[in-house]
Amino acid sequence: MIMNKIIFLFCCFFFCSIQTKADDRQGESQFTIKFVEQPLDSALVQLAKESGYRFVFQDNITNKHTKVNQSFENKTISQILNTLLASTDYSYAIVYSSVVIYEKKIEQNSRVIQKKESKPFLIKGKIVDRENGDELWGTTVYIKGDESVGTVAKKDGTFSIYTTNPNALLIVVSIGYYPQVVSIKDAGLIKLEQTEESKKVVIIG
Structure with a gap:
């Protein structure tokens, strides 16, 4: 079942x-x-x-x-x-x-000294359910201010995305979870919390 x-x-x-x-x-x-x-x-x-x-x-x-x-x-x-x-x-x-x-x-916590010339660098992380630790595949991750740059978490919850901005913030959005905006230094393990609505409705079958 x-x-x-x-x-x-x-x-x-x-x-x-x-x-x-x-x-x-x-x-x-x-x-x-x-x-x-x-x-x-x-x-x-x-x-x-x-x-x-x-x-x-x-x-x-x-x-x-x-x-x-x-x-x-x-x-x-x-x-x-x-x-x-x-x-x-x-x-x-x-x-x-x-x-x-x-x-x-x-x-404010994400701000660092901006270099005059920044080369693209790779950000890697993993997204899980805060309560049970389940990997949240399909979660979308965007660079704030440049929403054309985005990616989707894999089946194991991992993602990778490039940016040239050392002050970049990530927008993390998953259906049924509260969205988060996190700094790239905190992107290693992102824990999302379920909305109250998603906790209430369950179908068995």
Whole structure:
């Protein structure tokens, strides 16, 4: 008998009606949205619903009691997030139609002296389930800021990816798990935590 878990992306929303128009210069859509005395996490949920982007962040996000009371008219998703997260402990990364929210301290801890000329070097690591140690094959790994550079973990959970940036951050995304943004120095063993939704639903058969 095989047990398979149905896994869901955390905070996944379908497209809702919103005022949008194409931004010819950046190639990004623009949005008009209003937040009225909302906690940060509530504002992010609303932005996800109204923008059509998939937002992923842990439910223990701090600063969530900070009230957001602001309107945006014809702004890109990046412009809105830059404002919402400016005075918080969080930053973000956009991977295609997904937005990953992560702690700024990860970015700060990864900084080293930037060399004037950097040659490509290989980053190797392994991705496992934090609770049971299972290898998470199929997990996608991107270089933050250059999401065109990515790879997929093999069946044993290992991955390798090239970068020229010694300060690079990796965006690690796996269906049914909270996403992580990690520095390359911590890429040796990456442990992902299952979302609460993926823990609840189990099919036996």
